[in-house]
Amino acid sequence: MLQVAQKYFSSVVSVFLAVLSMAGLSSSALAQMNIEITGVGQSLYPIAVMRFKDEGKLPTSLTDIIRQDLARSGYFKNTENGNASESDEGTPNYKSWAARGADALAVGSVVQTGTGQFEIRYKLSDIRKSESLGGLSINSSADNLRAAAHKIADDIIFKLLGERGIFSTRLSYVIKEGKRYRLVISDADGQNIRNAMNSGEPIISPSWSPDGKKVAYVSFEDRKPVIYVHELATGRRIALSNQKGNNSAPAWSPDGKKLAISLSKDGNTQIYSINADGTGLQRLTRGYTIDTEPQYSTDGRYIYFTSDRGGNPQIYRMSAEGEQAEGAKRITYKQGFVTSPRISPDGKYLAYIANIGGAFRLYILNLATGDAQALTDGTSDESPSFAANGRYVLYSTKVGGKRVLAAVSVDGNSKQVLSIPGSDVRQPSWGPFMD
Structure with a gap:
């Protein structure tokens, strides 16, 4: 059994981390994501988001x-989907809006303040309570309008829920185009795709720093796996670990000062910690089997990892x-073959991939009760990653023979698929809250 496990690990030192067999993407990395939402519950919060006044001045529709x-959140139902606008001045007619079936009303306006510069104003009202919940005033350039719209949606979520x-927040994922690989960054909805790294060799296992300013990943550009830390704003990067053998599975500590990594420099793959500047390498496991895929607990006290020490x-x-x-204490017992541990931001749940009769499926484990449930009925799930609020798990799976990104709520009720037509997408990682 150990020989089988050893063969499995050695042939894919990074299969636990998402594989080298990344399939090809479309001819344009700037292609737009399609979003398909399924399985949302029936008890959705009805909200009227009116067309922002003078929004036609903008190159992008905020509304x-x-x-x-809000539709993607799985909590809201839009009761107004047309082009009608409503003034953001004065008090709305609460009775009229209640009769139209809205429990909340969002209105806004746009004022151009300069060349390519705009002031965006929005107000939110609780129709059920007949009261104003305040709003925001955001100054935005033309190329930052999506961020402004996301900020308003976040404010609606916070005020109502x-x-x-x-x-x-942002996503990172890896795509392949011909023989070229790209690490890309996008908005949380998969739109506004930007290239962070291009290479003729595979890039795997992106991992966000806690402040959202850096991404660690494994690159094969030197024909061997090397771990890099990449500063997104400047493009500056350092080779964090270029030890003999495999360097894989970077995972940040909650304070951003260290990373846990997997190295095979001394033979079989083991777990080490290393400072974020590449100094202070320290071995953490000393087994005779394979230990890999480390993940820090939310409080930084523990490291969860994958090991075949039990067979x-x-x-x-x-x-x-x-x-x-x-x-080391074993955590998973429900399935016979389990990989890819990811801890929820509140530390209550463990997401992982289980092999069920040859099908690789996303599961979630309640760490307090030991209860585990499948979040999908997929056969090719991999690379789970929690959203910053812990409500959703992002992962890669196959739909129609193509790799896509998918997200599922932790209760399994709300699902969405993010795909680029004709393309394959892998290795997703959901970024943290940005202050």
């Missing part, structure tokens, strides 16, 4: 983006200081 964000919205891959947990500080 459409806000409506789409009391939780922080995730529409202003088949399972998820274990150890002290962030290493096994010598606290021995």
